Amino acid sequence: MAYRSYLMVCAGTGCVANQSMKIKEKLETEIRKKGLQEEVAVVTTGCNGFCAVGPLMVVQPDGIFYQLLKETDIPYIVEEHFIKGRPVKELMFTPPKEKTPIPKLSDIPFFADQTPIVLRNRGVINPENIDDYIARGGYEAIAKVLTSMTPEQVIQEIKTSGLRGRGGGGFPTGIKWETCRNIPADKHYIICNADEGDPGAFMDRSTVESDPHAVIEGMLIGGYAIGSSEGYVYIRNEYPIALDRLQTAIQHAREYGLLGTNILDKGFDFEIKIARGAGAFVCGESTALMASIEGRPGEPRAKYVHTVEKGLWDKPTCLNNVETWANVPQIILRGAEWFSSIGTGDVSGDPWGGSKGTKVFSLSGKVNNTGLIEVPMGITLRKIIFDIGGGIKDGKKFKAVQTGGPSGGFIPESLLDLPVDYEELTKVGSMMGSGGMVVADENNCMVDMAKYFLSFTQTESCGKCVPCREGTKRMLDILEKITEGEGTEEDLVLLEELSNVVVESSLCALGGSAPNPVLTTLKYFREEYEAHVKDKKCPGHACRKLITYTIDPHVCVDKGHGCHVCAKNCPDGAILGETKQVHTIDVEKCGKCGICYDVCKFDAISVE
Amino acid sequence: MVTINIDGRTVEVPEDTTILKAADQAGVWIPTMCHSEYFEPYGVCRLCSVEVVRGKRSRIVTACNYPIRNGMTIHTNSERVKWLRKVIMEMLISRWPNVKVVKDLAERLGIEKSRFTSLERDESENACILCGMCVNMCNDVVKANVLGFAHTGIERKVVRPFDEKTDQCIVCGSCAHVCPTGHIKMVLEDYRGKKSEFTLGPKTPIYVPTLQAVPRVPVIDAESCIHFQTGGCENCAKVCEPNAINYKMEDEIVEIDVGQVLITTGFDLFDASPMAQYGYGRLDNVYSSLEFESILNSTGPTGGNIVMKNGKEPRAVGIIHCIGSRDTNHHAYCSRVCCMYALKFAHLVRDRTDAAIYQFYIDMRAFGKGYEEFYNRLLDEGVTMIRGKAAEIVEGAWNENGDPSLKIRCEDTLIGKFREIPVDMVVLCNAMEPRKDSDAIRRLFSISKSPDGFFLERHPKLDPTSTATEGVFIAGCSQGPKDIPDTVAQASSAAARILSLISKGEVEIEPVRAMVQDEYCSGCKICNNMCPYGAIEFIEEKKISHVNEALCKGCGTCVAACPSGAMTGNGFTDEQILAELEGLML
Incomplete structure (x- = not known):
């Protein structure tokens, strides 16, 4: 039986977690209510890929893409789109910094620049059929x-x-x-x-x-x-x-x-x-x-x-x-x-001579369009992050991208034009891995990022061989020390040496690659480590022990008239001051959570 | 065979040998901490890392499990290798600074201190260094699968299932044996192995059954052998060069046709533990005579040294006669040999130690050739003879200092006084008693027993070796307690009896015997079970009973029992008797 329209509702884990199944039910009830059940069919599909804007749905055969759906939107969509024939502009995708929405899925840059082979059926078929x-x-x-x-x-x-x-x-x-x-x-x-x-x-x-x-x-x-x-x-x-x-x-x-x-x-x-x-x-x-x-x-x-x-x-x-x-x-x-014909190099002579076909990446971190993408091998990181990914969130500055999962390395901006290819990524100290891609912006501290990923691999180490079991823990101890402002320059040398030992002597690839985040950040962002060690400062403002929040009294009173919002939101009760008065931060009590920094509308609070 | 180069030395080894073995052959030392010949290389300590060069490629591999390929060049001591080992060793000593194997290896590698501070530092000398030897031993060799690792990463530790005691453990001790730090210890809670019959203490699963065993070859005790419990181990087969270990060997039942049987099943030793007053099995250093015999034996558990459980020489030894014999509560008979072996014990104790010796006897029965002389010699040697059976053995103090020992309480009937004598060791002269399964043997051969339970001879004076069953002879302690000379004499006599029949080639039987008159036999089989000599068999084809004339003693039991009158004495049928009577009456 053929329908006029098919509503492809995404039922990937991300969208299901955002209640897409409820939206599907609501759609079905609403369609029945309007007597459209003979004309419009609701289909659940696998992950569409554009997880950042889920729950989402695609209306086929027109290819209209609706994003960030809520249950309350459904009656309106059904009424407008399927009865009156007017697609709902408010629920379409609008690229950041732009005003005109893009109605069709195929026109959205996130999808337009992809080459789906593995994911060719995503969002198109019902995976259970x-x-x-x-x-x-x-x-x-x-x-x-x-x-x-x-x-x-x-x-x-x-x-x-x-x-x-x-x-x-x-x-x-x-x-x-x-x-x-x-x-x-x-x-x-x-x-x-x-x-x-x-x-x-x-x-x-x-x-x-x-x-x-x-x-x-x-x-x-x-x-x-x-x-x-x-x-x-x-x-x-x-x-x-x-x-x-x-x-x-x-x-x-x-x-x-x-x-x-x-x-x-x-x-x-x-x-x-x-x-x-x-x-x-x-x-x-x-x-x-x-x-x-x-x-x-x-x-x-x-x-x-x-x-x-x-x-x-x-x-x-x-x-x-x-x-x-x-x-x-x-x-x-x-x-x-x-x-x-897709990809880089030539594999006719040497099977290691190139990277062919496409690769699926899960783009996450500080980019606008997080989600699942499939791109041809050889595409540059810049294209992935800035075209498909839609650039960095909140207009911040790009700092690094980690490829290949928790044991991949961080790649700095200078190498963004690197083609994505097995050998090229390995050359710069990272790897293709299984396809994780985490983007860091200027507010990320690279020492902290390295510590985060190492703490993952350290707890996931099976503990069988000495270098991985003992070595990753010792590395984590040193990173811990550095982020707490107690690191020394000898620690940096020892960290680097230890990382190399763990890479060279571990039994399996887990230990062999776990130090990658540390080694690449030491290579490309050594100045951040030195700032932690020498100046006891965290340039990314992420290491709590090394930062202080201060309130500019002039801005606070002159611009904000002592609005008191910061004090209300402070979980530690560390902000002193009455409404319309100057506010100050009690350094002893301050837990350095950064809430005040986020809530202050007048930029009176600065972090150092 | 392939040729490789290790640190400049050329060696020829079979392909697929590990680098570690090849290096050993070349005389090159490579440090290891998790390796053992018992199991497959585990490769986790990474201390055996070496640099392998093939063509232009150089890589770090672990020597313990990397297979040799032709033309390899191996550097076991390059700067890169030394550096890796140093850092790995530093990690180990920062965590286990006092474990001997770690310290020794660090010293040998020239590493004095670690640049790391380990938060998991364990100061113990017997800390577990997670080498995995015990786990591999338990799983790969013993195959008991008790030990394993729990948790991940730095929290890894060796555990039993659910970290609890388990019956899965067969208490083989292999884990403790391979543990390089002494972290695993065996604790004696309940001895689950088998106690040997003739030695004190546990025996190994492979042992020679008795010291005089013929042939003198070891056997495997299937109850305590690891292989028979788990299917694993097989270490003995691996080391046995003549390949003589056979796990599939089983008990065999062999049938041999014989005309005569000599029963020499021997005796059991009276178990003194029910006689609570002597504390056997309860008090340390109270031994049965057979146990003491094994202590005296130079191949015994103490190598022939007379020592107590604590390894010290006793200061005084008490030897108590008539345990279970000449005792109406147990055996009324005299066990005959105890007096003399008690004197032998005394003599040997006197010979090997400085201990005082006390003999507690009822009567001294030194009646054999040279025995009385031996008794007199013992008296000259200064053995104290106390007439009176010891009443009780208690734990007590040796003197006022409270030095612990045993005390024997008795009545010295020669001086008419009760005495308490402190000793360190007591030997009980247990009675000989019939074997526990002697009744089964008896039934098998249709022979009788005397009131003491030993097998009954046909005549105590005139025929002491044969039995009521024709062709079945007895000798030795199965007939009654006796010493070695008497046993030899009786056995020789029995052998002569048997040989005389064999040499004659035929057997004379008594003419008086039973006979079945086939035409009257109804096949009721009543006589079959009646016959005390097992002489009547049933012939299935004819459905009648038949008397084996060689076995029949002519006792007449069957004749009296036969309901149809078919069974009758040979030459004594009713008709014959009546005819004789008729002749007499004429």
């Missing part, structure tokens, strides 16, 4: 593979495409598949790593939430190519929606005969099992992940014998990340040449 996926060409790739390609041809196709592991390592996928296939064994396993643990990153979660079948199809193709009949998806239990949709998708695929025995009547058997993780960051490391699936503690082991030789239960195992698997069906369908 396999027919939606099939209607968009889903499972065509596995059909093509099973009917017209040998496993070797599939591997060759993936090799030619130049696809590299999207989980962070950037290992050429085709080579991994080929090695795994060539190890003789009675059983081969394939694993999809959906244990995304980075704070502020949600690429894999959103991919599974918005297009779970793409992952399943990718694994099917991988299973066929490698000669495996059993796959695992290792997904963390903290992703309830993703887990639920994946289970539904597997169930549907099984019902359609796309999983199980004799798939598409071609004698190919493949089954996918779900292994749920308890949320340890280290379980994203392949050997720890396999240990966890086997029921042992999630601790990594030395990888001098690769997992493609001896992985899960000592069988050859091919592990790829969600995003890598989701790329596979498109490569098969549209051809390796098409895929390798």
